[in-house]
Amino acid sequence: MPHRLFLGAALWAVALGGAVPAPAATAATTSDRMPAASAVARFYEARQQPLWLQSPDAVRTLLEALRTADVDGFGQGPELASRIERVLGEADVGMPGAAREAERLMSNAFVLHAQALKWPGSNSMIYADPSLAPRVPSPAEVLERAAAAPDLADYVRRTVDVNPIHAALRDAAIRDMRLLGTPPRALKASLERSRLLPSDGRFVLVDIASQQLMMIEDGRVVDQMKVVVGKPGMKTPLLAGTLRQATFNPYWNVPVDLAASNIAQNVLKNGLGWFKARDYEVLTGWTADATVVDPASIDWQAVADGRIEARVRQRPGRGNSMGAMKFEFPNDRGIYLHDTPDRQLFAEAERTFSSGCVRLEDASRLGRWLLGREPVAESSQPELNVALPTPVPVFLTYLTVRPGNDGTLAYAPDVYGLDAAPESQLAAAQ
Structure with missing residues (x-):
């Protein structure tokens, strides 16, 4: 100039x-x-x-x-x-x-x-x-x-x-704009979402589109793993919160809809022996002072029909759907990150099988990064909460285009159809 x-x-x-x-x-x-x-x-x-x-x-x-x-x-x-x-x-x-x-x-x-x-x-x-x-x-x-x-x-x-992910996608969008006149819709949508991520510090990034979790420190991905996210009919939401504790020996509190469609139906079909063999129990309600009741006292047909609700939880143990630990963050969607005994799903190319929560390929590795020590429970006490040394933000977002490990772009299918939103919803306010 x-x-x-x-x-x-x-x-x-x-x-x-x-x-x-x-x-x-x-x-x-x-x-x-x-x-x-x-x-x-x-x-x-x-x-x-x-x-x-x-x-x-x-x-x-x-x-x-x-x-x-x-x-x-x-x-x-x-x-x-x-x-x-x-x-x-x-x-x-x-x-x-x-x-x-x-x-x-x-x-x-x-x-x-x-x-x-x-x-x-x-x-x-x-x-x-x-x-x-x-x-x-x-x-x-x-x-x-x-x-x-x-x-x-x-x-x-x-x-x-803004941040390294946004910078890489922005460079790609500029190249496409010069070559094509406009970047592809998926790139524009991912660029828009990426600018809402932190520019520095430690945080957990769950990319729902690629079903990957990344541990990020000052813009660098220091570790990553596969995750399982919500099926298209029970989508994992785009959500940001703060992890403050790890919970060892967790209960699995069965969502009300699953208690009706799965638990109640199996009890009606297979009897209470099926229920007890899987370490389930029924409580009087959802309050902190709720007590355990005899499952034989429940009208399971009414639960299956949706006429009454049943609070069902699974006790800690080898078969528990939460595995050995979970990582909650306060949110009104009931979403959290957790271990799982169901390992075969991580071999799938597209891992959209959960009811919305995020299942971790290696919960111990994430726990080690969050806690700064081996994530081992000090006792067999159920729901043993251990505070993190420092709270860590977690962002559940959706990047059908993101920077790959080799400097190229990595693409993921639009499994939830979010990139099909109208263009006006993808642009920042002017």
Whole structure:
């Protein structure tokens, strides 16, 4: 780019002070009509020096990000890049007021782009832990962080990349946009979902589409395993929460619908011997003080017909559907991660067999990563809860396109049909 992109202190002081008014014909008042204009004006009043024009690399990085911002759902980006380039050209030839306008245009554009990347849009993620929900930063926050960054160009890149998964998908979407005019729908949908993932720290990522769990530390996948997720008729929801404990020797609390369709039907067919042989028991209700009752006292036909509900649970042991441990996080969908004795399903290419919860290929390995020690129960006590040293976020999302281990893209079938959502539901708010 031919622009000099640097202003001396004296020239910048003149530009800020407005001693030489901008001609009416120039674009010099555009920034004053933009959504973040008042915050940008206050920022420069306090700063009294340029942010962008003293860093040519930052200007180039910002312009490239804006030119490709369509893939982020920020449709104004390319137009803003063109305006900025035009005003930078006017500043290069000494047009009065153009330097000030270029600075403010760039700050306005960066604020809007940064906010669009954090906009929740119309995504279907349920935030069981509200602190994990994306928060749109204020213009002042965006500008203050940019001003404090040791390397402004690097800060722009990290803001636009969001996280390593999003960065890889964004690069792929830009390539497809240049070659095809628009990225494939699956890539656009996965890109939209990926920008809601954390940019750093430790977290568990469950990709429902590929039925994989990844343990992530500061953007790196340090371990991964297969999982079994909900069948298409009982989908695992897109859900974000916080893991705070591991539970050893868990009961399996049978969902009410399964108690009716499976347990009750088998009792009617095979008798109470079938029920007792599988270590099931019936409780008086779902409260903490519920007590065990004789299964012979239950009208199993009424349970099967849906006329009454029965709370059935399976005692801990080798045949328990929860296996040796589970990892719960508070949510109103009753979803958690758990061990399983049913190992053969992990050999399947498509592992959509559960009733919504996530079955783990190697629960001990996840437990070791979460606890920082061997995940061994200290006693045979049922439902033995052990707090994690540090709470760990867990994100259940849906990436039919994601970065592979070898730097290429990995594709998964759209098993739940989520990528077929209308285009308007995939774009960030503009």
